[in-house]
Amino acid sequence: MDVCTIVKPLAEKFVKTDKFKALEKKLFSEKHCYEIAVGVCEYNGNLMLGKKISVFSGGTVAPKCERGRLIGVIHTHPSTPYFSPTDLKTLLNSDLKFMCLIYKRNDKYHLKCVENVKDVDKKEDLLYEVKYFEDEVLEEYFRSRTEENYEKVLDYINYLEKELNVCNIQIK
Numbered sequence: 001m002d003v004c005t006i007v008k009p010l011a012e013k014f015v016k017t018d019k020f021k022a023l024e025k026k027l028f029s030e031k032h033c034y035e036i037a038v039g040v041c042e043y044n045g046n047l048m049l050g051k052k053i054s055v056f057s058g059g060t061v062a063p064k065c066e067r068g069r070l071i072g073v074i075h076t077h078p079s080t081p082y083f084s085p086t087d088l089k090t091l092l093n094s095d096l097k098f099m100c101l102i103y104k105r106n107d108k109y110h111l112k113c114v115e116n117v118k119d120v121d122k123k124e125d126l127l128y129e130v131k132y133f134e135d136e137v138l139e140e141y142f143r144s145r146t147e148e149n150y151e152k153v154l155d156y157i158n159y160l161e162k163e164l165n166v167c168n169i170q171i172k
């Protein structure tokens with residue numbers, strides 16, 4: 001089973017929480033840059049959502065578990081359906097098993113997840129590539145927002161997502 005299938009029921013629970021519903025409009029609008037995050041906790045062999053839901057703006061936040069071990073994080077993105085370089089660096093530098101995003105497309109919620117990498121060399125290569133993406137590809141686009149540079153950003157994101165075995169499914 002891939003991570004998306006495993007996390008799906010928890011993500012569906014997350015979008016139904018009071019906090020999520022109360023912030024829903026602000027979370028998925030270009031005007032705001034709020035994000036919320038919840039931890040996925042492993043307790044007695046079961047996966048459950050942490051109780052704490054953190055609200056933040058920029059960066060990556062991993063709320064703690066009240067019970068059990070934190071093994072993953074689910075967070076929202078306002079408009080970009082991609083992991084940020086900070087998201088990926090946080091995952092690769094942690095002992096979390098996965099990181100997931102919830103984003104909205106055509107009025108439906110989607111879940112995108114990436115599994116952490118166990119192999120040390122592979123991890124190092126990926127961290128280097130994420131850094132290259134951030135320092136070179138993204139920087140170039142911020143210096144000059146041409147269509148060509150935008151294409152390069154998207155190409156690199158697609159490349160990284162393939163390398164990282166990212167999965168993507170629609171949720172309720």
Ligand SMILES: [Zn+2]
Nearest residue numbers: 075083084087
């Ligand atoms: Zn993020």
